[in-house]
Amino acid sequence: MKKKASKELMKDINFRVILRKIFENGEISRASLAKTTGLSAATVSKIVSEQMDAGIVSEVGSEISTGGRKPILLSINPSFKIVFGVKIGLGYINLVITDLNGKLLLSGIEQTEPQIRPEKVVELVAGSLDRMRRSLAMPADRLLGIGLAVSGVVDPVAGIVRNSFLLEWEDVPIRQLIEQRVGAKTYVMNDVDSFSLAQMWKGKARNYRNAVFITLGSGVGGAIFLEGNLYSSRGGTGEIGHMTVVKDGRKCTCGSRGCLEAEASFEALANDIWKFSKTREVQRLYEEMKRTESSELEFIREALRIEGSMDEAFRNYSEIIGIALKNVVNIFAPEYILIGGEALEFKDHYLKESIEICKVNSFGRIVQGVTFDIDEMGELAWVLGAVYRVIEDTLFTVSTSLTGEVLE
Ligand SMILES: [Zn+2]
Known part of the structure; x- marks a missing residue:
């Protein structure tokens, strides 16, 4: 009984290992599968034919070969499920x-x-x-x-x-x-x-194994990849938005004070824009937004349209994000940091400065090994x-x- 279970298990493992290899490679030959999995050519052949019978794998033409028989390539059948x-x-x-x-x-x-x-x-x-x-x-x-x-x-x-x-x-x-x-x-x-x-599946992040993701918008989110795996445990990991960046700072949705999310939220940014605004129009707009509890994002957009550059208003925002980036670099020494979220829309007003603050202040020379990038996938991600x-x-x-x- 035990022996049968082991045999079934080995078969299942091999089936899944091969399937993953085909999936991750896009297209791969049987010979390459044997080479990269360490399984025998006969085992690969047998399992692949089972996968083809099931309809999940199909043959998709041949690899360019330097002579001899051209190997046939295998691919996942995307419409299988x-x-x-x-x-x-x-x-x-x-x-x-x-x-x-x-x-x-x-x-x-x-x-x-x-x-x-x-x-x-x-x-x-x-x-x-x-x-x-x-x-x-x-x-x-x-x-x-x-x-x-x-x-x-x-x-x-x-x-x-x-x-x-x-x-x-x-x-x-x-x-x-x-x-x-x-x-x-x-x-x-x-x-x-x-x-x-x-991003690790379809974005540029796929080229890295250690990466940190930060999303800036109404709130601030974070996620961490360590050695190619999402660090997720039982939830609540990578909550970069709730690290303290200002002592006794703004009240956060989580109940604490001075969290990155509270200091670099759209609410905080809108408030700074109002404080430093030079036109009555923007001030009126802010009061209107507060009264109707309407979108801060809309207000920021509109204020920028009216006043053009708003360096003073964005100074605090870019500094806070710079501090957060520095902390992230010092803790994780990632190869890759990707910034995403709705605040990318205003990136020209803060992002370069934030990265500069991080570079100047981070520990040792860790930051030299970090590639900073921005999201290109948008809402779909x-x-x-x-x-x-x-x-x-x-x-x-x-x-x-x-x-x-x-x-x-
Ligand atoms: Zn918080």
């Missing part, structure tokens, strides 16, 4: 259906109230998935799973949103709620983790990482229950 990705934002939900290469097949945005309740999210997810699947004429068994990205402290192992200040959620078992309603395997993760995973998580976990990760059988 589809993945449903969901990102809950503040006042909207972004929904996508992609193939196994992360190619968008359908997408949509649903406007919601800012603090949407979990039950409404579940209904919205179920309804949208149903509609999108019907419009693509896709049978239910084509769905590999659902990946959900949400802000706050998210335990990806338990599938529970422990605490989301933005949504005002506490201990919401969102994975279970969706799985019960929709009947599809669901993965839940922090939205900045999803953002970073997408926030949901694409959750899609990747579904693909990776369902297709390439050996399930622990199976390993358990052998260890018993």
Whole structure:
């Protein structure tokens, strides 16, 4: 019995290892698969033909060869399964259906109230998935799973949103709620983790193993990759936005004071713009925004349009971010730092200065090994990482229950 379990397990591991190699390489020959996995040519051949029978792998033409027989290349069949990705934002939900290469097949945005309740999210997810699947004429068994990205402290192992200040959620078992309603395997993760995973999959970050991701917007998010893996533990990792950058500073949504998120939020930036503004028009606009609780982003945009350069207003913002970058460099010595988020729109007003502050003040010469970059994927990245998580976990990760059988 034990022997049979081990044999089954080995087969499963080999199947998944080969599948991952094909996926990560895009196109690869059987010979290269044997070489890079250390498996025998016969084993590779046998497993690949099983994968082809299952429809997940196909042959896609041949490699350029320097003579002799040209080897046939293998590739994942991207339309073998589809993945449903969901990102809950503040006042909207972004929904996508992609193939196994992360190619968008359908997408949509649903406007919601800012603090949407979990039950409404579940209904919205179920309804949208149903509609999108019907419009693509896709049978239910084509769905590999659902990946959900949400802000706050998210335990990806338990599938529970422990605490989301933005949504005002506490201990919401969102994975279970969706799985019960929709009947599809669901993965839940922090939205900045999803953002970073997408960058490691499809962005320039793929060339690095140690990277830090910082998103600047209404709030400040962070995610950390160590040796090629997302550092996620049981949630709450990489919350760069809640490091203290000002003693007794502005009150933060988390209850503390002087957090990066509080000091470099759009709210703080808008406040500085108002303080340093030279025109009555901008001051009136600020009062109007406060009174109607409307978007700070809109105000910042409009103020910049009216007054042009606002060096004084952005000085504090660029210094605070410079300090945060310096701290990140000193703690992680990453090879790569990527800045994303809505505040990139104003990057010409602060980013160069922030990086300069980091470079001048960081420890030793660590910073010389850091590449600073900005996001080029935009909104899609926030949901694409959750899609990747579904693909990776369902297709390439050996399930622990199976390993358990052998260890018993
Ligand atoms: Zn905080």
